[in-house]
Amino acid sequence: MKQTQKTPKTFLGVGYTRDRAGLPLEAVRVPVPQPTADQVLIRVAASSLNPLEYKLADLNFMGRTPPVVLGLDLAGVVVAVGHGVSGVAVGDAVAAMADLNGDGGWAATGGSGSEGGYAVARQFLTARKPPSLSFRDAAALPMAFLSAFASLFRAVQDGDTVYIPGGGGGVGHLAVQMAARALGAGLVISSGSTPQSIELARHSGAQHVFDYKRDDIPAEIAKLTSSRGVDLVFDATYSEQGFVETAKTVRRGGSWIVLGVGPGKTTRLVDTHSPVDAILAERGAQHVNVNLLRYFSEPATLDSEALALLQRGMALAMEWATQGLVVPHVSQTIDSTVEAINAGLQSLKAGRGTLGKVAVIVDRDLAAAK
Ligand SMILES: NC(=O)c1ccc[n+]([C@@H]2O[C@H](COP(=O)([O-])OP(=O)(O)OC[C@H]3O[C@@H](n4cnc5c(N)ncnc54)[C@H](OP(=O)(O)O)[C@@H]3O)[C@@H](O)[C@H]2O)c1
Known part of the structure; x- marks a missing residue:
């Protein structure tokens, strides 16, 4: 040493x-x-x-x-x-x-x-x-950035329409910036429940930000996308009710990426029934679970690929912040x-x-x- x-x-x-x-x-x-x-x-x-x-x-x-x-x-x-x-x-x-x-x-x-x-x-x-x-x-940056990065890097394709609920949150505001400014999304949609969080989501690069307590967001997104739905949802809100709503916005064959334990498990104490998988199956959409904790609780999952991804994420967190692309x-x-x-x-x-x-x-x- x-x-x-x-x-x-x-x-x-x-x-x-x-x-x-x-x-x-x-x-x-x-x-x-x-x-x-x-x-x-x-x-x-x-x-x-x-x-x-x-x-x-x-x-x-x-x-x-x-x-x-x-x-x-x-x-x-x-x-x-x-x-x-x-x-x-x-x-x-x-x-x-x-x-x-x-x-x-x-x-x-x-x-x-x-x-x-x-x-x-x-x-x-x-x-x-x-x-x-x-x-x-x-x-x-570290935990919130890596959470967004592990979820969005290589998942967002150039020009994608992306929905990131909670764009005023710790993970959410970095994820919106990352999708909009670093990963080439064409349109980023977000949500919040206070004027401040809605403003932060907008300031982070979301072109449309809805109030998740008031607006019918699946209907609004259907209008914005000519009923097609979004290519990708990244949901880091840990809200079971929210999961159901965001799953309804994914296009046929799109991706629904959730951070953490996922639908039906957010209390960590008991599993509850969630209709999310049925909603996604109806759309032929992919359910992707990203969980940083898994790398530490199941050491076998921390393979060389995961290690390289996280290392790259830490380096890009510093780089993108200095370039003004993804700023906490x-x-x-x-x-x-x-x-x-x-x-x-x-x-x-x-x-x-x-x-x-x-x-x-x-x-x-x-x-x-x-
Ligand atoms: N397992 C992992 O790998 C991992 C890693 C990092 C974080 N997490 C988890 O991810 C969650 C978010 O972390 P964070 O640091 O971003 O927390 P945070 O700063 O408290 O942000 C939570 C956000 O969720 C929004 N929200 C809550 N309910 C919503 C709903 N129904 N629809 C849309 N947005 C909703 C809030 O919006 P308003 O304030 O506008 O209401 C807020 O922006 C936490 O539960 C955290 O433990 C897990």
């Missing part, structure tokens, strides 16, 4: 300390992890909130033994690398995603950076951060205190209109550096 800077043996993380304890998370002192051969150890400058974090605290479905420190999106400086790591060195500014069945880097520092937060990430989930991208913005919208920036993180996660969980991404400043001094 190559290491230069002096790194403490422990840090005060933020996470859950009991199996399925749920929110609120707590401050918990944990050892600073050591990188294995293919990992880097990052001193964390910034992170962001993802719904996965309250879900892990609620259900501990990766079967971890607490304490589990959360904050899986990472941007910071590499302080140690495993012996098999090349191309990323100590001192490099990076963005990364921690293994989703591992620990994150939220530290109960209050943003003062006195002690710092540390997390390991695999080399293939780590990309050098361009100087023009702030640590805060870089940290808003950070609607709120909070300090890494237990209270602020809990309040942010409670808002996400309650669906209280969190817009785009919420950034977490773990180390204010480091985050202010380029």
Whole structure:
């Protein structure tokens, strides 16, 4: 292991300390992890909130033994690398995603950076951060960007009509930009339920944005597409009712791509009946399930192809953000205190209109550096 800077043996993380304890998370002192051969150890400058974090605290479905420190999106400086790591060195500014069945880097520092937060990430989930991208913005990308990327890359064909509901969400606003500006979609349609989220979806490149609480979106999309339907739907909303509506908008032979566990399984507790497969079968449409968690819960699925895709995704996240093609919208920036993180996660969980991404400043001094 190559290491230069002096790194403490422990840090005060933020996470859950009991199996399925749920929110609120707590401050918990944990050892600073050591990188294995293919990992880097990052001193964390910034992170962001993802719904996965309250879900892990609620259900501990990766079967971890607490304490589990959360904050899986990472941007910071590499302080140690495993012996098999090349191309990323100590001192490099990076963005990364921690293994989703591992620990994150939220530290109960209050943003003062006195002690710092540390997390390991695999080399293939780590990309050098361009100087023009702030640590805060870089940290808003990994999980949400990779979710959109793994779903849309190679799936969107030039000129496609694409429907991405929830274009004001963390994944949604990046997915809309990606389809519209980087992957060549011809027409992007989206939805939201608040004036702000509708505006963000529009600003992200969706030409038509409907209100999913008020509009009959399948009928509106039928009008827009001369009753043909869209070539591709990407649904990252985790809404069972929403799934039924979006499935009705796919054209004959098109694709319905869902992020995560998919129809009938969104509670993760019981399977419920969903008519989605019947709706898709009637149209001869493809049901595609993309789930980043699978790569970590079923290691055999993390084959060389998946690894290369995610590595490419991390590199393109940095590249497209600097080119202004896929830029995270950070609607709120909070300090890494237990209270602020809990309040942010409670808002996400309650669906209280969190817009785009919420950034977490773990180390204010480091985050202010380029
Ligand atoms: N398994 C995986 O690989 C994976 C990876 C990343 C994320 N996820 C999951 O994906 C989901 C989205 O993550 P996120 O970070 O984007 O969350 P988020 O920022 O909370 O966004 C949720 C979005 O869904 C929209 N929405 C909710 N119900 C809807 C409906 N019926 N129709 C249309 N839009 C609807 C909301 O729109 P308004 O705010 O306008 O109401 C909001 O834009 C979460 O459940 C997360 O856990 C899974």
